Amino acid sequence: MEKDPRKRAADLLHLRGQGLSKGDPVALPLVSSSMFHLPGDPDAAASYGRVDNPTWQALEHSLAVLEDAPCVAFPSGMAAISAALFATLTAGQTLLIPSDGYYVTRLLSTRFLSQLGVRVIQRPTLGFAEGGFDGIDVVFIESPSNPGLDLCDIAAIAAMVRAEGGITIVDNTTMTPFGQRPLALGADLVVSSDTKAPGGHSDVLMGHVATRDAALLEAVLDWRKISGAIPSAQAAWLLHRGLETLEVRFDRMCQSAQTIAQTLEGHKAVQAIRYPGLASDPAHDLAKRQMLRFGFLIGLTLADKDQAEAFITASRYLRPATSFGGVHSSAERRIRWGDDVAEGFVRLSVGCEPVDPLLDDLLSSLDNLA
Template sequence: MNKASGKRAADLLHLRGQGLSKGDPVALPLVSSSMFHLPGDPDGAAAYGRIDNPTWEALEHSLSVIEGAPCVAFPSGMAAISAALFTTLKAGQTLLIPSDGYYVTRLLSDRFLSQFGVQVIERPTIGFTDGGFEGIDVVFMESPSNPTLDLCDIESIAAAVRKAGGVTIVDNTTMTPFGQRPLDLGVDIVVASDTKAPGGHSDVLMGHVATRNDALHEAVLDWRKMSGSIPSPHAAWLLHRGLETLEVRFDRMCQSAQIIAEALSNHPAVSLLRYPGLVHDPSYELAKQQMSQFGFLIGLTLNTKDVAEAFISGCQYLRPATSFGGLHSSAERRARWGDDVADGFVRLSVGCEPVDELLTDFTSSLNGLTCD
């Protein structure tokens, strides 16, 4: 962990404590009120539960420390993505999205934004600069892409888009601010699903938008107020608790993923293994430049759909689930959702279990496949 990340992690843990008075609870209180005592004119006081909530505000303060930017919390990652897109696009404008990124972003763009007169262009992550950025109003990136883990050069793309007069958005869900910092690379907006590693316990749906642009921040806040896309106080409280252990969990997950990827990359049952931290991975050199850690996701391609399912079901310490970033290692075949990947492609999310136990478990399951 670099010095800056260490400072952010330490500041986060003592953020609330620095402002406490004698007798105040150290843990964040959960405030679920929809009404607030409001005699006379509002004068900036908390007014109504769709607009104000002390638990949200404490969460957003914590998020702002690790992002290094003002943040707005949302009830899911897709709610955060929707807010970023709907506040930056107008009818007649053009949006560029990755063809190999999270499929729901593509669905939102194709089924709804296009109906409002937005032209949607798709490019693969590894060819994201092909054709340039002139005439494109909003550029939405995923790096690493979900699920294939391809990378694009965030800093150079952000500079090119800014020169062309556009706005850049990066979905940083797979990396978190402790693994990659798109705002520091010149991006205008970061979105993330905090359902994943930031929450960490697979028990909360949340997301957030971060930006250092005051006008964009105000627009996102207005979108939340007017659309009603607000998180529940309890979900905000759970995420606040999860954030306090994010740096520790993320570091362990990334270190374990590196060990596992190196060990499994040459296994005879594995046709292809993608992990940005492997020196032979196509993304390795770029990953070293723009990521402080290589992440906890591994892409495994096995021979067939049935082999992939057999691998997952054959692991004691692997939950078959359609999410990632939790304490529990999980995996799924992404082709079942229509991603353009091989039927035997498995997105493997490494959790917080002891790495020796995980590696023994995964290897044993793969060995069983090669013996069949």
């Protein structure tokens, strides 16, 4: 049975403290050594900075509490995605990816994996199960999709993929373990860009892979060790610190996003809005079944490019930026990266500002568009 998220958050905050001896620092030390004292045979002791680091291990311990599964830390979300794909695919196999998901995952698959003999096929998130999964070796799911916020049924798809002998990977970046738990829904691996909400302060690039499958875990660990896709100790330390406030920040962000989405839904300048927490959203019923929270991302469609840019620019409490999940609310026009969205589509990431001044600011900016 899944643990209460509040209990998981409390366990995380006191995870390090439970093992401390008198005089030990409560805060995690930052260990940046590339060498370790290693006389005689290695005997599983720390050996070299590309393989071992105490700060990574403490971070991975915390991530494992959140995911309820062993975790491997990486220097970015794309490093984590790369590890999951390269650890599970070989030449001649077939990979299914979302056509409307994060565009860099598509670039990795179509520009590099395909050159190594992997057949790559794409389907939109809304029709992801159409055609079945016979002959597909690895299925990569992103739900909600980024940036369109469409959903697919993770549990149903994972069950169908497993029945065909395939592996399911879920990118859970938009939701975090406090908003959605893909492993509990049947996924084999979870990947996440911890650069976003887990780090939370827009000052670190990190990612992780989680899995309960021992063979897959070993393959991912081998990929990190051999490829050298390792996080810095400083980045691991920053993410560890960020995780301790993730539950509080995520709660504020989700609550604020719900309030903002409900208010903006009827605004005359908003042609369309996507937020799984809205009763009118086409994904609402599925979101209630498979998500613990509705998240902090909102999709707004305004009239055109100029109105989208004017909205972002005039908002005092929005940072125009291409990432999301930070304490500062941010927004961007996603078509500029080639996503298949309208010219006036804005991905709005709700931060940790008090909701009333943030909402007033957004409304003021939208009112000026009319």
